[in-house]
Amino acid sequence: MDDFIAARSQMALSLGFHIVFSCIGMVMPFFMAVSHYYYLKTNQPVYRNVTKAWSKGVAIFFATGAVSGTVLSFELGLLWPKFMLHAGPIFGLPFSLEGTAFFIEAIALGFFLYGWDRFNKWFHWFTGVVVGVSGLVSGILVVAANAWMNTPTGFTFANGQYSDIDPIKAIFNPAWFSQSLHMSIAAFAATGFAVAGIHALMMLKRKNVVFHTKAFKIAAVFGAAAAILQPLSGDISAKFVARTQPAKLAAMEAHFTTEKSASLIIGGIPDEKNKEVNYALKIPGGLSFLANGDFKSEVKGLDSIPEEERPPVAISHYAFQIMVALGMIMMGIAIMYFIAVIRKKQWRNSRWLLQLFVWATPLGFIAVEAGWTVTEVGRQPWIIYGVMKTKDAVTPMPGIVYSFYLFSAVYLSLALIVIFMLYRQIKMVDKLYDIPAGEQVKN
Amino acid sequence: MTMLYVVMAFLWVAILLYLLMGGADFGAGIIELFTTKKNQERTRRTMYRAIGPIWEANHMWLIIVIVILFVGFPTIYTTMSVNLHIPLVGMLLGIIARGTAFTFRNYDAVTDELQVVYNRIFMYASCVTPLFLGIIAGSAVSGKIDPLAEGYLDAYIFSWLNFFSVAVGLFTVSICGFLASIYLIGETENEQDVQRFKIKARTTNIAAAVAGTFVFIAAKLDGVPLQEWLFGNPVGIAAIAAATVSLALLWYLLSKGKKIIIRVLAGFQITMILLAITYQHFPNIVLLKGGQYLSLTDGSAPEKTIYTLAMALLIGSLFILPALFYLVYDFQHKKIVVGKPKKNA
Ligand code: HDD
Ligand code: HEM
Ligand code: HEM
Numbered sequence: 001m002d003d004f005i006a007a008r009s010q011m012a013l014s015l016g017f018h019i020v021f022s023c024i025g026m027v028m029p030f031f032m033a034v035s036h037y038y039y040l041k042t043n044q045p046v047y048r049n050v051t052k053a054w055s056k057g058v059a060i061f062f063a064t065g066a067v068s069g070t071v072l073s074f075e076l077g078l079l080w081p082k083f084m085l086h087a088g089p090i091f092g093l094p095f096s097l098e099g100t101a102f103f104i105e106a107i108a109l110g111f112f113l114y115g116w117d118r119f120n121k122w123f124h125w126f127t128g129v130v131v132g133v134s135g136l137v138s139g140i141l142v143v144a145a146n147a148w149m150n151t152p153t154g155f156t157f158a159n160g161q162y163s164d165i166d167p168i169k170a171i172f173n174p175a176w177f178s179q180s181l182h183m184s185i186a187a188f189a190a191t192g193f194a195v196a197g198i199h200a201l202m203m204l205k206r207k208n209v210v211f212h213t214k215a216f217k218i219a220a221v222f223g224a225a226a227a228i229l230q231p232l233s234g235d236i237s238a239k240f241v242a243r244t245q246p247a248k249l250a251a252m253e254a255h256f257t258t259e260k261s262a263s264l265i266i267g268g269i270p271d272e273k274n275k276e277v278n279y280a281l282k283i284p285g286g287l288s289f290l291a292n293g294d295f296k297s298e299v300k301g302l303d304s305i306p307e308e309e310r311p312p313v314a315i316s317h318y319a320f321q322i323m324v325a326l327g328m329i330m331m332g333i334a335i336m337y338f339i340a341v342i343r344k345k346q347w348r349n350s351r352w353l354l355q356l357f358v359w360a361t362p363l364g365f366i367a368v369e370a371g372w373t374v375t376e377v378g379r380q381p382w383i384i385y386g387v388m389k390t391k392d393a394v395t396p397m398p399g400i401v402y403s404f405y406l407f408s409a410v411y412l413s414l415a416l417i418v419i420f421m422l423y424r425q426i427k428m429v430d431k432l433y434d435i436p437a438g439e440q441v442k443n
Numbered sequence: 444m445t446m447l448y449v450v451m452a453f454l455w456v457a458i459l460l461y462l463l464m465g466g467a468d469f470g471a472g473i474i475e476l477f478t479t480k481k482n483q484e485r486t487r488r489t490m491y492r493a494i495g496p497i498w499e500a501n502h503m504w505l506i507i508v509i510v511i512l513f514v515g516f517p518t519i520y521t522t523m524s525v526n527l528h529i530p531l532v533g534m535l536l537g538i539i540a541r542g543t544a545f546t547f548r549n550y551d552a553v554t555d556e557l558q559v560v561y562n563r564i565f566m567y568a569s570c571v572t573p574l575f576l577g578i579i580a581g582s583a584v585s586g587k588i589d590p591l592a593e594g595y596l597d598a599y600i601f602s603w604l605n606f607f608s609v610a611v612g613l614f615t616v617s618i619c620g621f622l623a624s625i626y627l628i629g630e631t632e633n634e635q636d637v638q639r640f641k642i643k644a645r646t647t648n649i650a651a652a653v654a655g656t657f658v659f660i661a662a663k664l665d666g667v668p669l670q671e672w673l674f675g676n677p678v679g680i681a682a683i684a685a686a687t688v689s690l691a692l693l694w695y696l697l698s699k700g701k702k703i704i705i706r707v708l709a710g711f712q713i714t715m716i717l718l719a720i721t722y723q724h725f726p727n728i729v730l731l732k733g734g735q736y737l738s739l740t741d742g743s744a745p746e747k748t749i750y751t752l753a754m755a756l757l758i759g760s761l762f763i764l765p766a767l768f769y770l771v772y773d774f775q776h777k778k779i780v781v782g783k784p785k786k787n788a
Contacts, residue, residue, distance in 0.1 A: 067543060068539075074509065074535055081524050081525050086517070090748070100758075103503045165748055
C-alpha cells in the first residue's frame, strides 16, 4: 500500500467510523424527547425508564462521536494539508458555525444527563430537544461543507490562485440542499431501524416486553417514516448529480458510452476494459428518465470524460446498487409496518414483522456507508471537483501507511468495546428497569 | 481589519480556556494516578461530580482553536499539521483514549474488573495528552520547525523532539495537576479530602516550579531566547511579577483554607504566563528555523472570510456563554444548597 492510498483509506475509515456515531448522536435525542414527553404526560414509569436507558447508551455514543470528530478536525490537516491551505478559508465557515452548534449541544447534554429531578421538568425536557436540534444542525452544516467539495462555489480559481472568496456562497453551494436533506433523512432511517431492530429482538426473546414494546414503537415510527421519504430524496440527489457531476453519475450507473434513451443498469459486473456490464438487468430508457425525467434524453457516459478524470467504476457502481437495494427493502418494511399500525392490528405484534425488523437492524447503516462511498469515490480523482486533484492535496510526510495501521487498530478496538458495552446495557435492562407488576400498563 | 483582532482575541481566549478548563480536567486524571489505592475511589467520585457535567464542553475549546486556525490562519494550521504530525497523532490518541475511557467507566452497565482497565487507560492518557500538547506548544515557538527541510528526521522528528519542547511538555503536565488539585479542593465535602488535595496542590506546584526551571535550562541548551521574551518588555515583566505575587498569596490562602479565591488566583497565574509568552512576539505566533515566522496578520485568510468568521464567533458566543455560565453556576450552586451527592443520571 502506498502512502497516498493509505491516506485515503485512513480518511475513509475515520469518516466511516464517525458517521455511525454522529447519526446516532443526531437522532437518538429525538427518540428520547418523545419518550420523555410521554413520561411527563402520562406519568408511566416505563417511559422514564426507556428515556434513561437510552440516554445511557447515547452518552457512550456521544463520547465516541465527539472524540472521533475531534480526530477528524485534525486529520483534515494531517492528511490533506494542501487542500486545507486553500479550502480552509473557503469552506471553513460551516465548521465554525458547527462549532457553535456542537457547543450548544454539549452544554444542553450536560443539563439533560445530569438534570433529572433538578430542574423544572419541562425545562429539562427542552434541553433534550436542544441536544437533538443542534446535533441535526451540525450534521447539515458539515454535509454542506462536503457538498462544497462536490460543487465548489464562492471563489474564483485562476492560475492556481483562489480569489474573490465568499464563504456564504460556499456554504450555500448548489449541492448543499439535496445532500443535507438526503443525509438527515438517512440518519433517521438508519438509527430508527437499528434501534427498532434491537428492541424487536428483545421482544421476541420475551424480555421486559412492556419496556421494549414502547421503545420499539418510537424508533420504528421514526425509522419507517424516514425510510419512505428516503428514495424520494434519493431521486432528487440523482437528478442533481446528473446535472452537476456527470462523471459521478456515469460511474455509479456504470454507464460507459454517451447515448440517448440510456438504459438503467441494475446489478451486474462492470468490465472496465471492454466498457460493458455483464449479467445486469437493463431497463431501456430508465437512466434517461431517472437523470432527466425524460425517457428519450441523452445521458453522458464515461467516454465523454478524459481518461485520467474518470472515477473508479466498479466501486461506485456496487456501492450505489447496494444503497438503492437497501433503500427499497427498508421502504418495503416501512410500508408493511404502517399497514400493520393503521389497518391490520393483528400484524402488529406478530413474530414475522418483528423478525423482519431484527433482520433489518444493520441495513440503514450499511446504506449510509455505501452512499458515502458513492459520493466520495465517485468524485475521484478530484478532492475539489474540477479544481484540485486528491493526489496534489496529500501530505508530503512519508510513512502514512503506519499511521493507517495504527488508526485501524484503534477504531477496531473502539468499535468492539462499544458493541460490548451496548450488549451489557441491554442485558442489564432487567435489573435496572424492571417494573413492579402493579405498575405495568397494557400497551 | 478590526475583525482580525476579534478573531485573534477568540483564538487567545479559547487557548486560555482550554488550558484552564481542559487542564484541570486532564489534571484530575493525573492526580488520580498519584493517589494511593485507598483514596483513589473517593477521588474518582469527587472528580466525576466535579467535571462530569462539563467535560464535553471543556474539550470543545480545542475544537474552536482548531477551527479558527484552519479557517482564519491556514498556513499556521497546515505547517503545524505537516511538521508536527507525530506529536499531533500522539495527542489525538491520548484524547481518544481518555474521552472514551472516562465515559466507559461511568456508563458501563456492569461494574467489574474492566473498571480497572478503564481507570488505567484514563490515568495514563491524562498524562500523555497534556505532555504532547505542551510539546506541540513548545515546538511552535522553539524555532525548530523547518518547512524546507529535506530529510525525514529534520522535517518530522527534530521539529518537536528537542529539550525545550519536551521540557514545556513536562511543565504543562505539572500545571494541569496543579490546576486540578486547586479545583478539587473546592469540590470535596469532607475535611480529610480537603487536606489531601491541599498537599497535592503544594506538591504539584513544586513540580511545576522544577519543570519550569527545566524549561529555562532547556531553552539555554536549545538556543531559545526565552529570557528575552519574558523579561525583554515591560508587559512581560509585569505579568511575571503579578504571577509571582499571586503565587505567594495563593500559598498563604491555601493554608487558610479559602476554596474559591485560590481558584481565581491559579487561573490568574496561568493567564499571566500565557500573556507573557505571547506578548513579546505577537503577532508572529509560530517561529520557524532560521528566524522565519508565521504571522497572524500577514498569513491570515482573506478579509471576507475573517469577517464572517468573526461574526460567527460573536453570534455563537451570544448563545454559548450564558448557557455555559448557567450550567457551571447551577452545578456549583445547587450542590452547596442541596448538599446531597447526586447519583449519576
Ligand atoms: C439510509 C441510508 C440511505 C438510503 C436508504 C439511500 N441513501 Fe442515498 N445516500 C445516503 C444514504 C442513503 C447517504 C449516506 O446519506 C449519502 C452520501 C452523501 C449524502 O449526502 O447522502 C447518499 C448519497 C446518495 C447519492 C449521491 C449524492 C451526491 O454525491 O451528491 C445519490 C444519487 C443517492 N444517494 C441516491 C439514492 C437513491 C436513489 C436511493 C433510493 C432508494 C437512496 N439514495 C437510498
Ligand atoms: C461521514 C461520511 C463520509 C464518509 C463515509 C466518507 C467516505 C470517504 C471515502 C470512502 C473516501 C475515500 C475516497 C477514495 O479514496 O476514493 C473519502 C475521502 C475524503 N473525504 Fe469523505 N466521507 C464522508 C464525509 C466527508 C465529509 C463531511 C468531508 C468534509 C467536509 C469529507 C472529506 C473527505 C476528504 C478531504 C477526503 C480525501 C480526499 C478524497 O479522497 O477525496 N468526507 N471519504
Ligand atoms: C457527513 C459527515 C458528518 C456528519 C453528518 C457529522 C455529524 C456530527 C454530529 C451530529 C456530531 C455530534 C453528535 C455527537 O457528538 O455524537 C458530530 C460530532 C463531531 N464532528 Fe462530525 N459529522 C460529520 C463529519 C465530520 C467531519 C468531516 C468533521 C471534521 C472536520 C467533523 C467534526 C466533528 C467534531 C469535532 C465533533 C465533536 C463535537 C463534540 O464534541 O460534540 N465531523 N458530527
